Amino acid sequence: xxxxxxxxxxxxxxxxxxxxxxxxxxxxxxxxxxxxxxxxxxxxxxxxxxxxxxxxxxxxxxxxxxxxxxxxxxxxxxxxxxxxxxxxxxxxxxxxxxxxxxxxxxxxxxxxxxxxxxxxxxxxxxxxxxxxxxxxxxxxxxxxxxxxxxxxxxxxxxxxxxxxxxxxxxxxxxxxxxxxxxxxxxxxxxxxxxxxxxxxxxxxxxxxxxxxxxxxxxxxxxxxxxxxxxxxxxxxxxxxxxxxxxxxxxxxxxxxxxxxxxxxxxxxxxxxxxxxxxxxxxxxxxxxxxxxxxxxxxxxxxxxxxxxxxxxxxxxxxxxxxxxxxxxxxxxx
Amino acid sequence: xxxxxxxxxxxxxxxxxxxxxxxxxxxxxxxxxxxxxxxxxxxxxxxxxxxxxxxxxxxxxxxxxxxxxxxxxxxxxxxxxxxxxxxxxxxxxxxxxxxxxxxxxxxxxxxxxxxxxxxxxxxxxxxxxxxxxxxxxxxxxxxxxxxxxxxxxxxxxxxxxxxxxxxxxxxxxxxxxxxxxxxxxxxxxxxxxxxxxxxxxxxxxxxxxxxxxxxxxxxxxxxxxxxxxxxxxxxxxxxxxxxxxxxxxxxxxxxxxxxxxxxxxxxxxxxxxxxxxxxxxxxxxxxxxxxxxxxxxxxxxxxxxxxxxxxxxxxxxxxxxxxxxxxxxxxxxxxxxxxxxxxxxxxxxxxxxxxxxxxxxxxxxxxxxxxxxxxxxxxxxxxxxxxxxxxxxxxxxxxxxxxxxxxxxxxx
Numbered sequence: 117x118x119x120x121x122x123x124x125x126x127x128x129x130x131x132x133x134x135x136x137x138x139x140x141x142x143x144x145x146x147x148x149x150x151x152x153x154x155x156x157x158x159x160x161x162x163x164x165x166x167x168x169x170x171x172x173x174x175x176x177x178x179x180x181x182x183x184x185x186x187x188x189x190x191x192x193x194x195x196x197x198x199x200x201x202x203x204x205x206x207x208x209x210x211x212x213x214x215x216x217x218x219x220x221x222x223x224x225x226x227x228x229x230x231x232x233x234x235x236x237x238x239x240x241x242x243x244x245x246x247x248x249x250x251x252x253x254x255x256x257x258x259x260x261x262x263x264x265x266x267x268x269x270x271x272x273x274x275x276x277x278x279x280x281x282x283x284x285x286x287x288x289x290x291x292x293x294x295x296x297x298x299x300x301x302x303x304x305x306x307x308x309x310x311x312x313x314x315x316x317x318x319x320x321x322x323x324x325x326x327x328x329x330x331x332x333x334x335x336x337x338x339x340x341x342x343x344x345x346x347x348x349x350x351x352x353x354x355x356x357x358x359x360x361x362x363x364x365x366x367x368x369x370x371x372x373x374x375x376x377x378x379x380x381x382x383x384x385x386x387x388x389x390x391x392x393x394x395x396x397x398x399x400x401x402x403x404x405x406x407x408x409x410x411x412x413x414x415x416x417x418x419x420x421x422x423x424x425x426x427x428x429x430x431x432x433x434x435x436x437x438x439x440x441x442x443x444x445x446x447x448x449x
Numbered sequence: 450x451x452x453x454x455x456x457x458x459x460x461x462x463x464x465x466x467x468x469x470x471x472x473x474x475x476x477x478x479x480x481x482x483x484x485x486x487x488x489x490x491x492x493x494x495x496x497x498x499x500x501x502x503x504x505x506x507x508x509x510x511x512x513x514x515x516x517x518x519x520x521x522x523x524x525x526x527x528x529x530x531x532x533x534x535x536x537x538x539x540x541x542x543x544x545x546x547x548x549x550x551x552x553x554x555x556x557x558x559x560x561x562x563x564x565x566x567x568x569x570x571x572x573x574x575x576x577x578x579x580x581x582x583x584x585x586x587x588x589x590x591x592x593x594x595x596x597x598x599x600x601x602x603x604x605x606x607x608x609x610x611x612x613x614x615x616x617x618x619x620x621x622x623x624x625x626x627x628x629x630x631x632x633x634x635x636x637x638x639x640x641x642x643x644x645x646x647x648x649x650x651x652x653x654x655x656x657x658x659x660x661x662x663x664x665x666x667x668x669x670x671x672x673x674x675x676x677x678x679x680x681x682x683x684x685x686x687x688x689x690x691x692x693x694x695x696x697x698x699x700x701x702x703x704x705x706x707x708x709x710x711x712x713x714x715x716x717x718x719x720x721x722x723x724x725x726x727x728x729x730x731x732x733x734x735x736x737x738x739x740x741x742x743x744x745x746x747x748x749x750x751x752x753x754x755x756x757x758x759x760x761x762x763x764x765x766x767x768x769x770x771x772x773x774x775x776x777x778x779x780x781x782x783x784x785x786x787x788x789x790x791x792x793x794x795x796x797x798x799x800x801x802x803x804x805x806x807x808x809x810x811x812x813x814x815x816x817x818x819x820x821x822x823x824x825x826x827x828x829x830x831x832x833x834x835x836x837x838x839x840x841x842x843x844x845x846x847x848x849x850x851x852x853x854x855x856x857x858x859x860x861x
Binding site for chain 1: 498503508510511513573574575604
């Protein structure tokens with residue numbers, strides 16, 4: 117995979133030496149393991165302490181929020197909150213990743229910010245379980261940090277107000293974001309480069325500029341989808357962009373993508389294994405096709421489970437009034 | 450978790466204090482390396498992590514080069530953000546100011562070469578430094594010069610992206626910035642590097658304007674008012690105003706001791722039109738660097754003698770005028786707060802200049818032109834006039850601008 121990693125380098129002279137490439141591109145096994153470990157750790161904490169919630173201090177240090185005594189006392193085997201399974205965690209993350217795009221759209225943030233926030237979010241949950249830090253808080257923190265890092269500053273207050281959430285925790289959590297590297301490479305610029313290149317390539321055949329434009333637009337939407345899969349943690353942005361462009365070409369059926377790809381590779385990367393690149397694009401393709409967009413209905417029960425992990429006393433209460441009320445614990449618009 | 454990080458560094462003496470934090474020396478127990486830790490107060494600030502610090506962390510993590518200061522670590526602890534840097538002994542401003550130091554042409558070549566190397570690296574990585582000045586060029590124990598203070602730095606290269614022009618301390622500000630350019634590139638850093646180059650030759654700041662208008666006056670008095678042929682886009686700049694034509698002076702008169710190669714490079718770096726200005730990389734390829742004498746080995750460069758308590762990397766902060774308390778050492782005191790009395794002297798100097806009234810724009814040049822090679826400030830009582838950093842008016846403007854930049858978002 118490494119040998120294809122540099123594809124699209126011409127467009128991003130500095131990706132090769134970036135922390136993004138050096139530290140944040142993984143193998144599928146790496147990812148699986150990291151998710152498993154985070155889940156396991158949170159589960160153990162839950163068994164030992166009856167809660168998983170981590171409190172973040174102003175300086176970004178963590179401590180476990182100790183449950184109140186009464187909750188701890190009756191924490192017998194039966195009433196103890198159940199931990200989330202890794203699949204449930206995954207679903208919840210997918211839900212909030214979609215929310216990130218939603219919120220960014222609502223604020224009309226540029227795509228780059230959206231992508232940066234998504235990557236921060238993904239990086240964060242390689243280290244933590246959703247049981248330890250509620251994804252709603254982390255989502256907003258990531259958006260806030262992305263705006264700041266991309267020099268499109270929006271005040272935390274404004275951001276909080278826009279989605280009717282208290283903003284203080286955004287600031288409380290911001291320190292967490294420093295744990296990862298802040299400059300990330302989104303595929304949009306690489307995509308632009310490939311589209312320009314495509315235009316030159318088909319120049320003599322006079323591909324109409326409207327066609328190219330709609331091709332570019334739908335490729336951007338494909339990138340949006342790719343950003344919600346695990347692919348950004350597995351492949352460099354150049355390859356994500358190419359995969360998006362190929363999908364877009366399949367929709368429009370006006371451009372022979374294969375022909376372009378062959379020519380592009382022979383021009384720029386003669387030594388590149390074509391098959392390897394194709395394999396990567398196919399993997400990305402499969403990921404996008406499998407991409408789920410959970411609705412709040414889908415994650416409702418998971419969120420309820422999560423709530424009792426984070427706050428065991430709410431678990432007790434909700435058990436008591438289980439049949440009485442149908443309160444929803446997810447209230448994001 | 451952060452306990453472990455904190456234990457890694459053994460705290461030593463305080464090196465200085467600025468408006469948003471303290472710098473102290475420490476030993477990295479893991480590597481035995483001496484480091485400088487910049488402690489930035491977080492408090493319950495409305496906008497979380499300090500912007501300047503965030504930029505520094507963000508960019509320095511990606512920039513690893515022998516001529517760029519190394520950010521070793523960044524961690525939060527007890528309401529403070531800690532930035533761990535490699536320890537640096539002094540800075541280029543201290544070298545320039547030290548009257549006991551003689552800088553040979555080979556020494557000057559070495560210092561400016563290292564400056565340009567660091568700069569070329571930044572530009573290759575699409576980073577504009579935007580605060581180049583001698584005081585931000587730190588010098589390590591082995592004489593290595595490194596670019597520091599990336600608090601104003603940012604990425605460039607996106608088409609049509611607009612930036613604020615309120616960057617750099619005034620004396621180092623390129624003419625396009627003084628005319629309010631919002632779209633600019635690495636040329637601004639090259640201009641500043643040229644000012645530093647000139648300062649190494651003259652041993653005093655070259656173009657010491659006391660307002661933005663005066664700064665342009667000083668520039669024009671030295672090089673002549675630019676003609677539109679020289680710089681066709683000038684008249685379209687937002688704050689462009691017509692200046693009375695002055696002829697400028699031959700570089701040879703301004704820098705009598707410099708070699709021909711040196712002057713040729715200097716003139717290319719001081720080119721008015723940013724589009725024709727030499728790039729940092731091209732400058733490094735200039736024959737000045739291959740002609741004799743060869744640049745001095747960094748380890749043999751003249752530097753101020755190390756103090757018993759070593760001095761370090763400065764309290765980064767682009768406005769020391771806000772009244773920092775300097776704890777140690779004495780030399781640092783002079784560097785961090787040359788104000789107070791010094792300020793008055795400066796004001797007197799300014800007054801004298803103002804006595805020439807409206808003629809400033811024409812007469813300014815005579816001043817810089819005929820200033821002796823080495824100014825002895827002792828005639829004024831004590832300290833040299835204070836260097837302007839980004840002043841507080843600029844700063845609030847800057848803050849606004851930086852905050853406002855998001856209103857012109859750019860789609861990748």
